[in-house]
Amino acid sequence: MSDQAWLVTLAVVLGGAGTSLLLPHRQGTTKARTAHFVGGILSILFAVVTLWLLRPTPGVLSGLFFYLFAASSVLGAVLMVTSVNPVHSALWFAAVVLATTGLFVLAGAQFLAASTVIIYAGAIIVTFLFVIMLAQSRGTALYDRTARFPSRATVSCFALLWALLYSLVMVGGREGEAGTRPTGEPGLVRMGRMVDAAGQQHPEQVAAVLSQAVPQRSRLSENEEGVLPGVGPRHVAGLGGTLFTDHLISVQVAGVLLFIALVGAAAIATPKLPVRPRPGLRD
Amino acid sequence: MASEPFGFDLLTSYLILGAALLALGMLGFLTRRNLIVMFLSAEMMLQGVSLTLVGFGRYHGTWTGQVLTIMILTVAACEAAIALVLVLVLYNRRHSLDVSLWQDIRDPGQPPVVDRPEEAEPLEPSRGPETYPQLTTAGIEPAHPSLSTTERRD
Numbered sequence: 250m251s252d253q254a255w256l257v258t259l260a261v262v263l264g265g266a267g268t269s270l271l272l273p274h275r276q277g278t279t280k281a282r283t284a285h286f287v288g289g290i291l292s293i294l295f296a297v298v299t300l301w302l303l304r305p306t307p308g309v310l311s312g313l314f315f316y317l318f319a320a321s322s323v324l325g326a327v328l329m330v331t332s333v334n335p336v337h338s339a340l341w342f343a344a345v346v347l348a349t350t351g352l353f354v355l356a357g358a359q360f361l362a363a364s365t366v367i368i369y370a371g372a373i374i375v376t377f378l379f380v381i382m383l384a385q386s387r388g389t390a391l392y393d394r395t396a397r398f399p400s401r402a403t404v405s406c407f408a409l410l411w412a413l414l415y416s417l418v419m420v421g422g423r424e425g426e427a428g429t430r431p432t433g434e435p436g437l438v439r440m441g442r443m444v445d446a447a448g449q450q451h452p453e454q455v456a457a458v459l460s461q462a463v464p465q466r467s468r469l470s471e472n473e474e475g476v477l478p479g480v481g482p483r484h485v486a487g488l489g490g491t492l493f494t495d496h497l498i499s500v501q502v503a504g505v506l507l508f509i510a511l512v513g514a515a516a517i518a519t520p521k522l523p524v525r526p527r528p529g530l531r532d
Numbered sequence: 533m534a535s536e537p538f539g540f541d542l543l544t545s546y547l548i549l550g551a552a553l554l555a556l557g558m559l560g561f562l563t564r565r566n567l568i569v570m571f572l573s574a575e576m577m578l579q580g581v582s583l584t585l586v587g588f589g590r591y592h593g594t595w596t597g598q599v600l601t602i603m604i605l606t607v608a609a610c611e612a613a614i615a616l617v618l619v620l621v622l623y624n625r626r627h628s629l630d631v632s633l634w635q636d637i638r639d640p641g642q643p644p645v646v647d648r649p650e651e652a653e654p655l656e657p658s659r660g661p662e663t664y665p666q667l668t669t670a671g672i673e674p675a676h677p678s679l680s681t682t683e684r685r686d
Contacts, residue, residue, distance in 0.1 A: 268556075268559065272563060273652070273653040274651055274652065274653060275650065275651050275652060275653060275654065281653055281654055299548065299552060302545075302548055303545040303548060303549070304541035304542065304544065304545055305541075305542060305545055306536045306539075306542055308536055311536065315545070319545070319549055322549060322552075322553065323549070323552055323553075323556075326552070326553055326556040326557070326576060327556060329556075329560065329572065329573075329576065330556055330557075330559055330560035330563070330564070330573060332569075333653065335566050335568050335569050335629075338568075338569045338572055339568070339572060342572045342575065342576060345553070345576060345579060346579060349553075349579050349582065349583055352546065352549065352583060352586075353582075353583075353586055356538070356546065356586050356587060356590045357538075357590055358586050358589075358590070358597075358598050358601075360598075361586065361598050361601055361602065364602070364605065365582075365605060368605055368608075368609055369575075369579075369605070369608070372609065373575070373608065373609060373612045376612060376613070376616055377568060377571075377572065377612070377616065380568060380616045380619060380620060381568055383620065383623070384568070384619075384623050384629050389655060390628070390629075390630070391630075391647060391649060391652055392565040392566060392628070392629070392630035392631075392632065392647070393565075393566050393569075394652040394653040394655065395565060395647065395648075395651055395652040395653070396563045396564065396565075397562070397563055397564070397565055397632075397645070398562075398563070399563055402559055402562040402563045403559060403563075405562075406555050406556070406558045406559040406562065407555065407559075409555050409558065410551060410552065410555035413551035413554075413555070414548060414551060414552075417544055417547050417548055417551065418544070418548075438540075438591065438592065438593075439592060439593035440592040440593055440594050441593055441594070442593075463594065467594050467595055467596065468593055468594055468595075469589075469590070469593045469594065469595060487595065488595055488598060488599075491595040491596075491599065492595070492599055492602070495599075496599050499599070499603060503603055503606040503607075506606065506607065506610055507606060507609070507610055509610075510609075510610035510611075510613050510614055511613070513614055513617075514613045514614050514617045517614070517617045517618065517621060518617045518620065518621075520621070
């Protein structure tokens with residue numbers, strides 16, 4: 250196997266061992282504190298090896314922020330899954346969401362980052378915390394301190410992670426690796442330019458259909474090298490332009506879904522006593 | 533940042549992070565028995581998928597990835613509302629957030645999942661009132677140095 254594949258295997262083994270040590274269950278006669286310490290070290294090594302697999306942009310500041318957000322999302326995820334107290338789990342999930350939001354900003358999706366912070370970290374997590382406060386478990390209950398089949402679950406989930414990471418690192422991109430780069434010129438990766446180039450090679454009817462497939466409004470406003478020129482007001486206007494024209498039906502269906510969820514939640518949360526006929530009353 | 537080209541290696545990095553979040557969320561969903569933590573793990577799987585979608589959308593130069601992520605956000609909000617209401621209803625029935633209490637709605641004929649306290653993580657005993665900080669009772673003047681009250685300067 251190649252270098253990248255060995256790194257992937259190492260990452261998965263470290264992650265599996267660290268997470269299964271951190272999960273809440275009794276580790277034989279080992280003290281919980283020792284198991285947590287060793288599991289924590291292994292999880293940090295898992296995060297380090299996973300970061301070693303990443304190849305962010307060569308810019309210093311953006312690469313630094315990318316590594317920062319990536320590390321906090323992976324470590325926050327491990328800590329969220331293995332926390333005994335459910336309030337701690339909810340707070341680590343908030344940290345994961347904020348790290349993911351940072352990665353959205355690095356990918357040029359600023360509106361999505363802002364709306365994710367507002368909706369996820371602002372509304373959904375607060376609702377979770379309210380429900381946890383109502384249930385008042387505090388992490389001392391038996392069902393919080395027990396993990397269900399931790400070894401089987403760890404093996405299967407990290408086998409899935411190994412399969413995903415292996416197929417991601419083995420498909421091209423790095424020098425001297427087995428695998429194929431995406432064929433074609435780099436500029437043709439962009440959907441818009443691929444459609445334009447295909448449209449020029451074919452007769453006019455096919456070109457007309459192809460130009461309707463990926464119209465100008467559904468393309469990011471990039472320049473020739475695939476760089477988004479600025480982060481000005483064009484961003485939200487462009488997103489709105491494609492959202493309400495190309496995906497109008499989806500938006501309407503999402504609105505109906507929200508309404509149904511609202512009505513359903515209100516109906517389920519306020520149970521009424523059933524109306525029973527009085528005994529002795531006959532029609 | 534957005535002012536740099538989004539190459540294949542950066543896309544692979546986003547996909548790796550999305551895969552990691554998905555696998556860890558799946559681990560939390562399968563392992564934990566608290567209803568709320570199970571649901572939080574499912575939400576984390578959705579976050580991993582959102583990262584993948586945003587990466588692909590930026591790589592191919594279309595808005596579609598971000599639009600699909602907005603749909604995921606909407607569906608996750610609806611799902612959170614209804615799931616938490618259902619969790620509250622279930623909690624009102626049994627006064628516990630344990631999902632093993634509802635095993636009888638599985639397929640019939642499955643072996644029951646039994647709770648074994650010796651497999652649980654040992655509970656750290658919380659320190660009692662003897663470790664609380666000792667404060668002076670209100671109304672009792674604490675001991676002063678030998679200066680009288682007229683000569684003290686504080």
